Amino acid sequence: MKKLTDAAALLELSRDAGLASILPRVAYRADTEEDVAAALGEAAGEGLPVTPRGAGTGIPTQSVGRGAILLQDRAAAEVRSGQVVCEPGIVKAELNRVLAGSGAWMPVDPSSYASCTVGGMVANNSSGVRTVKYGSTVDYVEGLRVAVVGEGVSAKAAVPVGEGVSLPGKDGRAVSLILENRRLISEDERKVTKNSSGYRLEKVIHDGKADLSKLFAGSEGTLGVVTQAALRTSPKxxxxxxxxxxxxxxxxxxxxxxxxxxxxxxxxxxxxxxxxxxxxxxxxxxxxxxxxxxxxxxxxxxxxxxxxxxxxxxxxxxxxxxxxxxxxxxxxxxxxxxxxxxxxxxxxxIRKGSKVLVPGVEDLVAPPERLGDLVRLLVGEFEKRGLEYIMYGHAGDANLHARPLMDPSGPEGRRAIEGLMEDCFEGVWRLGGSITGEHGDGMLRAKFVERQYPKSYWIMQELKQLYDPRGLLNPGVKVVSA
Ligand SMILES: Cc1cc2nc3c(=O)[nH]c(=O)nc-3n(C[C@H](O)[C@H](O)[C@H](O)COP(=O)(O)OP(=O)(O)OC[C@H]3O[C@@H](n4cnc5c(N)ncnc54)[C@H](O)[C@@H]3O)c2cc1C
Incomplete structure (x- = not known):
């Protein structure tokens, strides 16, 4: 394992594809699963927060942090029948090349597929242009290996529900918590075809199985560090x-x-x-x-x-x-x-003076049949404020990437962005949608997640408390501790 402390390397890691930059104290480059566990142990011993990081293409400020950045370059992929077992550092475009040799594919390609890693895709529950037919990354996760602070590395996969509640330690408690509160989870479920806000609680119990790989997928590195992912594949x-x-x-x-x-x-x-x-x-x-x-x-x-x-x-x-x-x-x-x-x-x-195309409302998703309403909501909010904007996205999922030109540098600009987020999020909730379809909550949207899940947010907080009681993993991202 390498430990990086030189200023240039840390400066490089202080930015992702979001607006904010945060200088880390140190970075670990882990070569093995044991290195990952050791890095978590060392950081925990010093009380340092840890931010797992793939390629750093995350948008809502989620792969930067003030403590330790944890990198894993391991990028092997083993092709099996109907499945590929990957190390987290493999870039999606490279995985596609590996799979092409056997005529198979894993159809989720984020637009950033030429640079984003499988670790980042799993952690964000990323989607792509073909999600309208094929679903999101979480739908392809068939098993993970995950390092949890103070626990080492263990496998997370589907087991019969009866066995799930008896899993040793935290896993059994997590399954019980989710199982006992299925009604609340389903009452909060958004009526959308893709969702990356909050934890994917609604996916954990499926086909008579309890599957904690679906909890760690989409958790934005706030519960554990993914060290290996088994992904479903099919013939292309x-x-x-x-x-x-x-x-x-x-x-x-x-x-x-x-x-x-x-x-x-x-x-x-x-x-x-x-x-x-x-x-x-x-x-x-x-x-x-x-x-x-x-x-x-x-x-x-x-x-x-x-x-x-x-x-x-x-x-x-x-x-x-x-x-x-x-x-x-x-x-x-x-x-x-x-x-x-x-x-x-x-x-x-695109920029005009100090104005840039800001994220915030860049990933709203509505029920597919409400696409027209979502467009009207965004256009109405932008026009009301006299903002220039661009808009593109995944029409089939009613998931729009809309960005207005605004100045995020001063307090006034930041207040204006926050006001826009408030109004657009209220609007998308009224449509039955979610504040993020694929980019995740990050620090940018974390404080809004509770309002999206009024009945089940406490379950997310309990799970965070269970797996990361000291709040060391990606603090401030996605779920804010109680
Ligand atoms: C131009 C552009 C286009 C994009 N298009 C899309 C798109 O079409 N669809 C889409 O879904 N997203 C898109 N994104 C967002 C982003 O590229 C994806 O979410 C991507 O999957 C992130 O991968 P990454 O390797 O860069 O992860 P990072 O940005 O490094 O990390 C993302 C999150 O995952 C966590 N993480 C990373 N590795 C691990 C790990 N091993 N264990 C636990 N947690 C981990 C990080 O802590 C962070 O919270 C786009 C971004 C850009 C800049």
Whole structure:
């Protein structure tokens, strides 16, 4: 294990993809599971908080901290039948390459897949463009190995419920707590297809099993450190077809709903204004036939060599009235997705003086059929404040990445951002949605989590107290101690 204390390395680790930077005191680079346990032990002995970190692409200020940063570079992946067992440092793009050799895939690709790690994806319950059909990372977790402060490393996996309540130590108590309070957990459950706010309590009891890997997945490094993840895989479907249509704000909900009914593998929203603001409109001008502000990308996979029946199906549906552009060659589809993905990279560079595109309300998710209402909510809140903004995201899941241009540097600016978050979060709760679909709560949204889960937040606090009684793991992130 290496211990890093030099100023340059610590400065590098003081930033993630969020707004705040926090200088750590030390960083550990753990080479083995034993190193992870030893690092946790040493930090605990000194009373130092520990922040596990993958690639640091987290947005809501969650992979930075004032104590010790814990890095794991181990990146091996062992392909088995229907499963891949990964070390946490493997980058998702590399995992895809490893799996491609056997014709398998794990279909969750965050837009950051070229740099984000499996450890970070598991910890955030990350999602991607294909979540509309295939679900989020938590749905692929079949087992984890996790280091808990003071406990060493142990396996977390599904066991029959009866055995779950008798698991030794903290695990048995965690299963009992969740089992006894299932009603409260289900009453607080959001009516969404993806959710990264709070712990994924609703996933722990499933198919007659108690599965604590689903609790540690999505816990943002606040309960334990993931040292290994077994992820479900399946054969990669062959042949894709992509429809691109333009949509107005008013037409968005209807267009998305028509496409969603046909079972797409991706259903995305792109804001043309990003390209305009950056002077890069020509990059996608071939998709521009009107002043409508949005493009919808709708992909179907598994269409094989002859996609004609899928084209006909879309033509006969309500979606046909939106006059789609149909792409069927692999290179054309890749080009269109590149244009979509470029929005994210371009968006990071947009600034005007001290104003930047701030996160906060950048990951709201509503029940899929409320997409139009979510768009109206965000646009209404931005326009009321006279804010310029960009908006894109996962239309099929009604999960929008909207960022207004604001100045976060002074107290006045920070108050304004907080006010916007208040109003948008109240609005998304009224729609039955969640304050974050895939990016997580981090420090940015931690104080709002209790209001999203009025009946079950105390269970999250008890679980935090159970596994991390001294509050050493990622303090201030996700769940605030009672
Ligand atoms: C341009 C851009 C696009 C993005 N697009 C998407 C997207 O499409 N979908 C999406 O879901 N997210 C997206 N994100 C957010 C982010 O990339 C993902 O959440 C990603 O999975 C984080 O991985 P990471 O390795 O960078 O983790 P980090 O940022 O290093 O860490 C994220 C969280 O996981 C914890 N953590 C990391 N490793 C471990 C571990 N081994 N054990 C326990 N906890 C751990 C950290 O403490 C932190 O709380 C995007 C971010 C950017 C900047």
């Amino acid at each position: 479907p062959e042949g894709r077809l992509l429809f691109v249509v333009e949509a107005s704000i008013e037409g968005l909900g209807g267009a998305a709903s028509a496409f969603r009914g046909l079972g797409p593998s991706a259903l995305e929203l792109v804001d043309k204004s990003v390209f305009r603001v950056m002077g890069k409109w020509d990059r996608i001008s071939k998709y521009s036939r009107s002043e409508d502000p949005y493009l919808i990308f709708c992909e179907f996979d598994g269409v094989g060599d002859d996609p004609s029946s899928r084209v006909e199906e879309v033509a006969e549906s309500r979606a046909a009235s939106f006059d789609p552009m149909v792409l069927s060659s692999g290179s054309e589809i890749a080009q269109a997705w590149d244009a979509r993905n470029e929005t994210l990279t371009l968006a990071q560079d």
